[in-house]
Amino acid sequence: xxxxxxxxxxxxxYAETRMKxxxxxxxxxxxxxxxxxxxxxxxxxxxDAGFEVVYTGLHQTPEQIVQAVIQEDADALxxxxxxxxxxxxxPRIVDLLKSAGREDVLxxxxxxxxxxxxxxxxxxxxARVFTPGASLVEIGSWLESALDSKEHAL
Numbered sequence: 001x002x003x004x005x006x007x008x009x010x011x012x013x014y015a016e017t018r019m020k021x022x023x024x025x026x027x028x029x030x031x032x033x034x035x036x037x038x039x040x041x042x043x044x045x046x047x048d049a050g051f052e053v054v055y056t057g058l059h060q061t062p063e064q065i066v067q068a069v070i071q072e073d074a075d076a077l078x079x080x081x082x083x084x085x086x087x088x089x090x091p092r093i094v095d096l097l098k099s100a101g102r103e104d105v106l107x108x109x110x111x112x113x114x115x116x117x118x119x120x121x122x123x124x125x126x127a128r129v130f131t132p133g134a135s136l137v138e139i140g141s142w143l144e145s146a147l148d149s150k151e152h153a154l
Contacts, residue, residue, distance in 0.1 A: 023075040023147045024052040028065040030079055030089045034058055039080035042110065045136040046078075046143070062089060066096040069105055075147055076106040087117060094125040106146055110134070 027043045029036050036058050043055045054072050056065060069077050077097075079090065090109060097103055109121060110130040118129055127146060130139055 019050055019144050020148045020151045022050060022052055023144075024054070024072055025076045025078055025143070026054045026056060026065070026069050026072055026074040027078045027080065028056040028060050028068065029058050030060050030062060030065055030081065030093065031083050031085045032059060033081065033083035033085075035082050036080070038082075038110065039078075041136070042078060042080070042139065046140055049140040049144070051140075051143070062092040062096055065093055066100055066102070069097065069102060070100055074105055075150075076108060076143060078108045078110060081109060081111040081113070084112070086111070086113060087120060090121055090126060091124045104150075106143075106150060108143065110139075 025046055027039050027046070029039050039055065043053045047053045054068065054074070056068050060068075065077070065079075068074075077093075079086075079093065081089065086109065090107075094103075094107065097105055097107075103125070107126050108128050108130065109126050113121070113129050113131055121129055128142060
């Protein structure tokens with residue numbers, strides 16, 4: 001079997017997944033952080049779990065990220081941050097989402113985030129922060145559940 005036809009997870013790992021609909025997630029790397037392996041792994045895991053995933057690539061400005069969310073009509077935005085600039089970049093992205101009328105987008109952050117920064121990120125509007133050690137199944141399951149709950153509330 002070729003590389004492109006293999007699944008990175010055992011068949012049936014997400015067999016219990018029954019999303020209310022297919023959700024679209026934008027995965028982005030804001031700022032100057034050049035390490036995107038984790039973002040690519042997350043994007044692929046979410047895709048394999050049944051999400052539509054758009055990965056914006058490296059070195060995205062907050063404006064570019066919000067524009068991608070708008071263009072893709074995303075349900076969720078996942079930001080991967082390893083640079084330590086999360087307390088600057090995340091509030092800027094939240095403000096831009098609000099200005100664009102897209103405060104409905106579920107915002108998730110992943111990366112190297114100190115425990116002391118979790119509360120300020122939550123106050124800024126981050127629904128969940130995933131730090132190193134979070135499993136791909138945990139991330140996908142949580143995102144599915146959170147988006148299904150949001151969908152049900154509408």
